Amino acid sequence: MAEIQRRALMQGAALAALSFTIDGAEVWLSPSQAQAQGAPINVLKPDEVETLEAVGDTLLPGARKAGIANFVDNQLGVAPGDCLLMARIASVRPPFVNFYRAALGAIERSCLSLHGKRFAELAPAAQYDFVDRMRQNKIEGWQGPPGPFVYFLLRHDAVDVAFGTVEGIESLGVPYMPHISPEKRW
Template sequence: MTSDPPTQVVAGGWHFFSAQEAALVEAIVDRIIPADELSMGGKEAGCAVYIDRQLMGAFGASSRLYTQGPFLPGLPTQGYQGEANPAQRYRTGLAAIDAFLKQRDGKTFVELAPAEQDAFLTAMEAGKVDLPNGVKGPGFFGLLLQNTMEGFFADPVYGGNKDMVSWRMLGFPGARYDYRDHVSKHNQPYPQPPVSIIGRPEWLGKGA
């Protein structure tokens, strides 16, 4: 039902990705959101788990979108006109990245040093690598980027944003519902920590 509450994604195992694909996605989300003094990295935050579960659902299958043909090339202003849904784009795109790098460097993405990984992703984003099987680098990178950010900033109920890490980093209080006592306190920091749809860890007896 569209009105049902969301169910908590539990990490562990992969529903869509193969082990090899999962390792690649974890490596990519850890470059898009690297661990540094501001936060943990995308892998630890659960971004790959988030993407894995999304690809098994309506998003992965494009089941809500208009998917009738004919599929014709369009202008950028007409939006994505491809026939492949996100699940298919991940399967093809991830395979293309590893095939390309093996051919060029003799290594997979996971085996590259972080600086080399960044250089590759930067080139892919800019359309400067020629990926096999017709995969368009900027389009697939855009999808990876969008989904990684969703996982990092969405409610932790979806498998990413572990311990509300991104919300703590920004100072976003999350699913709080009443700020009436702070509206007029202009230019003053909001004092309360964030809350998720499933509450706060200490409320569940799991510690903060």
């Protein structure tokens, strides 16, 4: 079978979509579309979303717009066997929300202790410095999962939504070349 024919046969639609419920209707959206359309957050609390988006954008500018909070929240709401988060393959034990709650809580507590402000309220330079110290496990009084591991997983989440989708890979100017893309499944 010729390469082009086979790929055309196997290739489905183009974008990795997730199931969201908006106004009572189930719709299929990419994380960035969900973010743009204000899809509801179901698992994370508002302050956790704010922190996750701010940390995500510090780790990888554009992660907020790409829908890091919607992606993580959506995946925390599914059964562990269906979960697509990096936490799953980094040997975090489910339920994965426990990790995110502990990680985001540790960031907030440390920021309040060090700066008297929440992470999202810090100036960009202070946010960068905080993440850099978290990466190196150099935040005094840190209480939560190890800082470098928090950095590792949240950074992967940011890269996933910004550059792990068809849209993201093609934004780099390289072809995605799927056999089967996700939309038909979700």
